Amino acid sequence: MAETRRLHNLIGGKFVPSTTGRTFERRNPADQRDLVGIFAESGADDVNAAVAAAKAAYPAWRKLPAPRRGEILLRAAELLQARKERYSHDLTREMGKPLFEAGGDIVEAIGMAQYAGSEGRRMHGVTTPSELPNKFQMSMRQPIGVVGMITPWNFPMAIASWKMLPALVCGNTVVIKPGEDASVSTYNLVECLVEAGLPPGVVNIVTGYGPTAGQPLVEHPDVPVLSFTGSTEVGRLVYELGARQIKRVSLELGGKNPLIVMDDADLDLVEQGVVWAAFGTTGQRCTATSRLIVQRRVAGPLIERLVARARALRVGNGLHPATEMGPLVNGDQLRRVLEYIEVGRSEGAILRSGGAQLKGGDYEHGFFVQPTIFTGVRPEMRIAREEIFGPVLSIIEVESLDEAIAIANDVAYGLSAALYTRDINAAYRAMHELEAGIVYINAPTIGAEIHLPFGGVKATGNGHREAGPTMLDLFSEWKSVYVDYSGSLQRAQIDNID
Numbered sequence: 001m002a003e004t005r006r007l008h009n010l011i012g013g014k015f016v017p018s019t020t021g022r023t024f025e026r027r028n029p030a031d032q033r034d035l036v037g038i039f040a041e042s043g044a045d046d047v048n049a050a051v052a053a054a055k056a057a058y059p060a061w062r063k064l065p066a067p068r069r070g071e072i073l074l075r076a077a078e079l080l081q082a083r084k085e086r087y088s089h090d091l092t093r094e095m096g097k098p099l100f101e102a103g104g105d106i107v108e109a110i111g112m113a114q115y116a117g118s119e120g121r122r123m124h125g126v127t128t129p130s131e132l133p134n135k136f137q138m139s140m141r142q143p144i145g146v147v148g149m150i151t152p153w154n155f156p157m158a159i160a161s162w163k164m165l166p167a168l169v170c171g172n173t174v175v176i177k178p179g180e181d182a183s184v185s186t187y188n189l190v191e192c193l194v195e196a197g198l199p200p201g202v203v204n205i206v207t208g209y210g211p212t213a214g215q216p217l218v219e220h221p222d223v224p225v226l227s228f229t230g231s232t233e234v235g236r237l238v239y240e241l242g243a244r245q246i247k248r249v250s251l252e253l254g255g256k257n258p259l260i261v262m263d264d265a266d267l268d269l270v271e272q273g274v275v276w277a278a279f280g281t282t283g284q285r286c287t288a289t290s291r292l293i294v295q296r297r298v299a300g301p302l303i304e305r306l307v308a309r310a311r312a313l314r315v316g317n318g319l320h321p322a323t324e325m326g327p328l329v330n331g332d333q334l335r336r337v338l339e340y341i342e343v344g345r346s347e348g349a350i351l352r353s354g355g356a357q358l359k360g361g362d363y364e365h366g367f368f369v370q371p372t373i374f375t376g377v378r379p380e381m382r383i384a385r386e387e388i389f390g391p392v393l394s395i396i397e398v399e400s401l402d403e404a405i406a407i408a409n410d411v412a413y414g415l416s417a418a419l420y421t422r423d424i425n426a427a428y429r430a431m432h433e434l435e436a437g438i439v440y441i442n443a444p445t446i447g448a449e450i451h452l453p454f455g456g457v458k459a460t461g462n463g464h465r466e467a468g469p470t471m472l473d474l475f476s477e478w479k480s481v482y483v484d485y486s487g488s489l490q491r492a493q494i495d496n497i498d
């Protein structure tokens, strides 16, 4: 068995044990005998110390020129690249996705480090002409202070990087509470930043559980900005608690992402895309394809192909190079997925493939479930409306594009959506009419790149976008500056009106 990491909180540049005196364990979800890490179980006192450290580090970090802050991120990108293999291994061990996907998680963080790092040399504001003579005006971005971040386990390196790196290049300092099922990857990311020259206290890590470590961070009066990715239920609480103190809160919550197939689509392409987006990451992406909405004429042949592919998928420990789909992240998630499979059955959907936990042999010590396909799903069924966060695909048959778009939009969420067709008019209609923050044409619902905005509409979020040029908006405050060099009082809206 590989090494067990024993990690204290990182506060003010030092590793310190939790004041609670308690720790918690993380075991490999593919093999519970493998103890991946032992972490501090933090409480409010630990959060207070971390916020104090971030607050103390803020004035000097804010003053460091943005291009210099960016250089640290660019150096960190190189370190991440050099350690990609080791960090991928850590990531697979802690949350289960296969090694090749874990590598993608690290690559996403490398991309973000390059993108955010180079933003240190842009961070554009605007200048505009004045209505008055001899007057100059401009707007510029300013950092805000200490940013609190609560990150999920499903992309433990990538999502931490989406939040942390733009916040840092803007000049903020950070306290992060990583998902308790995957804390090692946050330490790996921060290790690279520290070796690249990040001063002590600029990023602080507090590990633990939501109610005891997350909530004190959300409620801390010295944390004016909160960035949260996770469930809608917890997101609502973060939003409510943040609102009481008029905090800025960014939420990335659930999805129920549709993939629409028109009868002129290239079915080979559809087959590959659906298998990747429904069962990749064991369906545990907010962007996973969970509804396949297919035109009736091609439904039969497509279902045959998908069932054959789902049955052939190699499910196993993500550390084995041949594995295509890993375990679910923990026992609760396994129970939730199995419950939803029961719900689908009792609602009258047809279980065409999978549907059971995998037990015995190599599966004995992990949380494995078969890739599962339901057909005959009707849009009002719970399996067609609620986020399952597992490898369960619900197939709904329709007559037309109009019907497909109406069903696609008729859910609470709106993160990503996809359409497969060769009809350019249908493609443009989908781009405009699908209620989603991200739309794919002839590609599945997963695989967003970091230099375009990421986020969703309706219950998926609250209007913010991570990544892309929009990534700075949450982490900076606009300041407008007017310079009057006329030497006299010029009254705007009064002296410039005849």
Ligand code: UN1
Binding pocket: 108, 154, 155, 284, 285, 286, 287, 288, 445, 446, 447, 448, 449
């Ligand atoms: C998530 O599922 O929370 O677009 C993030 C994608 C990845 C990120 C997913 N780049 O699928």
